[in-house]
Amino acid sequence: MAIEFSEVLLLFSGGVLLSSQFLFIHLLATINPFQNSRFHFLSIFIAALLSTFLAMKVTGTTPLSSIREAMVSASIGILSLMPLLMAIITIALIRITLITNRSVGASS
Numbered sequence: 001m002a003i004e005f006s007e008v009l010l011l012f013s014g015g016v017l018l019s020s021q022f023l024f025i026h027l028l029a030t031i032n033p034f035q036n037s038r039f040h041f042l043s044i045f046i047a048a049l050l051s052t053f054l055a056m057k058v059t060g061t062t063p064l065s066s067i068r069e070a071m072v073s074a075s076i077g078i079l080s081l082m083p084l085l086m087a088i089i090t091i092a093l094i095r096i097t098l099i100t101n102r103s104v105g106a107s108s
Contacts, residue, residue: 007073010058013051014074017067020048 024044027037052063055070 006058009054010070010073011077013054013058014070014072014077016047016051017055017071018074020044020051024048 024041027040027044031037051070052067055066056063059066059069061069
């Protein structure tokens with residue numbers, strides 16, 4: 001079950017595209033007139049542009065379909081890691097529950 005280098009590049013570019021999208025939405029939602037956000041928007045745009053170019057080189061398709069393929073493969077990769085993440089969170093919560101000896105009142 002060896003993964004090819006092109007698949008790693010596609011997953012990486014999809015992850016950068018997803019992160020760029022989330023950061024862009026966050027910057028739009030928290031716009032501040034006293035903050036100079038041009039550098040932030042420019043860096044997000046450059047990262048998305050480079051990731052799109054990388055996805056186009058890996059897939060060999062048009063920009064829109066390569067963006068779609070990269071983001072879908074990154075989303076599937078994140079979803080495939082969810083059971084492991086949920087198991088780690090469950091174990092951590094069980095450990096916290098068993099280690100805590102004090103009673104929890106309504107005020108805390």
